[in-house]
Amino acid sequence: MTSTAHWDSYWQASRSLNSFGEGEAASGYEGELLALWNNSFKQLADNATVLDVGTGNGAIAVAARKYSNLTQRRFTIYGADAANIKPLQVFADNSEIAGLLATITFYPECKTEALPFADASVDLVTSQFAFEYAERDAALHECIRVLKPAGQFMAIMHHTNSDIAKDSAAGVAVLNQFLNASAFFKHARTLLACMAEQAQRAETPALVQRTQQANQSVLNCSRQIKQQLGPESLAWYNDVMARVAKLIVNFSVTSMTQLDIEQQRLALFLKRLVDQQQASLSTAGAAELSALLTARGYAYQLTELNIEEHLFGWLLKIKK
Known part of the structure; x- marks a missing residue:
């Protein structure tokens, strides 16, 4: 290293x-x-x-x-x-x-x-x-x-x-999907931006529609990721989804910053898992x-x- x-x-x-x-x-x-x-x-x-x-x-x-x-x-x-x-x-x-x-x-x-x-x-x-x-x-x-x-x-x-190595391999597959092979975090960021805009000014039909579309993009992307994974990866998938879902469900002015932090944490986690595989x-x-x-x-x-x-x-x- x-x-x-x-x-x-x-x-x-x-x-x-x-x-x-x-x-x-x-x-x-x-x-x-x-x-x-x-x-x-x-x-x-x-x-x-x-x-x-x-x-x-x-x-x-x-x-x-x-x-x-x-x-x-x-x-x-x-x-x-x-x-x-x-x-x-x-x-x-x-x-x-x-x-x-x-x-x-x-x-x-x-x-x-x-x-x-x-x-x-x-x-x-x-x-x-x-x-x-x-x-x-x-x-x-x-x-x-x-x-x-x-x-x-x-x-x-x-x-x-x-068993540790097998579980870590599942983790690598999941994190690669979320971080590198899809636009999941981009979609999540767009959704949070729409929610932040809603919190700052009166809702308009156009803003509501954009928020709904952004939410649907997050859901569609997450479903596509899940379809790529086997049952051994479900716990890893659920963990990532839970990290992001709590920022959406409990939206606040810090949610966008927290999303960036979670993405960085997962990227570092992926590096540790790859280190482990190589070692x-x-x-x-x-x-x-x-x-x-x-x-x-x-x-x-x-x-x-x-x-x-x-x-x-x-x-x-x-x-x-």
């Missing part, structure tokens, strides 16, 4: 520790996924150092802190991300999460390919849905470089056949990664990971 603006905006506005596509609670991970990470923390000695790369708002780092507090292990925990993350600011009004985040040292605008940590200084490097976004060779070199002897790198990476590993991609790891002489395991009986991603473990 050459620009992180679409991720900066997400992490700075999101009330979630983790990324949009993971389907977990806003306060962090739970269930089988949390148990998997806790098992990796369990293997660490007291006073161990943990580094989470691509940390976002700190979901893995917070999980490590919770485990450390529960077991009195006194971990030192760092979180690094290429985006301009501000987790403490985002959760300033949540005393529980803010208290945990305050015990973690964050490195915003810090690429995995250039980590600001000394050689052999970290016991465990973690990553969930992040490592695969980086330039592979350089990121791999850095993650191993900072590990102490016998340290471990553990990463969960996107899989092209996972996801297919079976062939995993084979290429395995070949690289073997060529470098790493002791590793790369397996498909199922969570709650659904394909979730690839699980990579490297022992230094």
